[in-house]
Amino acid sequence: MSHNVAILLCTYQGGPYLAEQLESFGAQTHTAWTVWASDDGSRDTTHDVLKSYQQTWGPDRLLVRAGPRKGFAANFMSLVCREEIVADYYAMSDQDDLWHADKLERAVQWLNTVPSDVPALYCTRTELVDEGGGKLGYSPLFTRPPSFRNALVQNVAGGNTMVFNHAARELLKAAGPDVKIAAHDWWVYIVVSGCGGKVFYDPTPSLLYRQHAENLIGANTGVRARIERIGKLFRGHLKTWTDQHVVALEPIIASLSRDNLSTFERFTSARKRSLIPRVFGIWRSGIYRQTPLGNLGLLIAAILNRI
Structure with a gap:
C-alpha cells in the first residue's frame, strides 16, 4: 500500500x-x-x-x-x-x-x-x-x-x-x-x-x-544569526510568543501527556513569580534550548523576566 x-x-x-x-x-x-x-x-x-x-x-x-x-x-x-x-x-x-x-x-x-x-x-x-x-x-x-x-x-x-x-x-x-x-x-x-x-x-x-530578500524568515545559521536570536529573548520576543502559545494550547490542554502537562504547569506558573522563585521554577520545569549559548540566553531571559 x-x-x-x-x-x-x-x-x-x-x-x-x-x-x-x-x-x-x-x-x-x-x-x-x-x-x-x-x-x-x-x-x-x-x-x-x-x-x-x-x-x-x-x-x-x-x-x-x-x-x-x-x-x-x-x-x-x-x-x-x-x-x-x-x-x-x-x-x-x-x-x-x-x-x-x-x-x-x-x-x-x-x-x-x-x-x-x-x-x-x-x-x-x-x-x-x-x-x-x-x-x-x-x-x-x-x-x-x-x-x-x-x-x-x-x-x-x-x-x-x-x-x-x-x-x-x-x-x-x-x-x-x-x-x-x-x-x-x-x-x-x-x-x-x-x-x-x-x-x-x-x-x-x-x-x-x-535565501533571498523576500524570505519572511531567514535561516538561523551562523554566529551572528544565533546572537540575533538570543537578543530577541532579551527584548521580550520569547515572552510574547510564549503568551500566545499558552492561550493557543487551551483547546487541547486535555490532550497533553501527564508529564508534559506537569512541565507546562510548572513553566507557566514560574513565569508569573518574582525573581528567585521564577528562575528556580523555570529551571525545575526542565525546559531547554539546543545549544549552550541558547541556554545561557534562556537563563538571562528568566532573570530579566523576558520568558
Whole structure:
C-alpha cells in the first residue's frame, strides 16, 4: 500500500520560483501525492504557474484554494484545517524551495514505523542556497533530542521540511485554524511533542532552502544569526510568543501527556513569580534550548523576566 501525502503549499507572489518547486514535487520518488495550494492574494504570475501545472498534472492532482490573507502562519493553518483535505500524511511546503527527490520517501519510511494513532512529526535539516541556487551552507545541526521541554522555548526545524501523520493533523484541527501563534512550524512542534507524539529530527537535509530578500524568515545559521536570536529573548520576543502559545494550547490542554502537562504547569506558573522563585521554577520545569549559548540566553531571559 502506498501512503498518500497531501502537500500543503502556501503561495503569495511566488511567480519567479514556483515552477522549480513544483518540478521538484514531480521528481519525487514517492509518487502518491496531491498538492493543495492556498494562495494569499498573489498579483504576479503565481496563478498562471499553478494553472499550467494543473493542466499538466490534472485538476485532481493540484487543487487551488483562496487563502485567508492574514499572513503566512494563518495561511498554513487554514490548509491544515480544511475538512476536504484527507490523506495519510501531510507535508508543508514553501513556494520557493527545491525538494530533494527522496524527501517524501524518507519521511514516509519513518512515519510508517509509528502506529497510526500516535501523533508523529518528521522534520530535517536544510541545505541553504542563494537566489540562483548557489550553495551557502546548512541550517544548524541540532543534537539534543526534540521534546516538549525544548518546543516550549525553541523550534528545531523549518515547516518546509515537516511531514506529519493524520493523528497529528487531528490535534492541529482541534486547536483550530485561527490560533494566534508565532509561526506555524513551531506550533506543529509544540502540539505533536506535547500530546504524547513522536518527533524525529533527521540531520540529513531534505531540500534546498532558498535565501533571498523576500524570505519572511531567514535561516538561523551562523554566529551572528544565533546572537540575533538570543537578543530577541532579551527584548521580550520569547515572552510574547510564549503568551500566545499558552492561550493557543487551551483547546487541547486535555490532550497533553501527564508529564508534559506537569512541565507546562510548572513553566507557566514560574513565569508569573518574582525573581528567585521564577528562575528556580523555570529551571525545575526542565525546559531547554539546543545549544549552550541558547541556554545561557534562556537563563538571562528568566532573570530579566523576558520568558
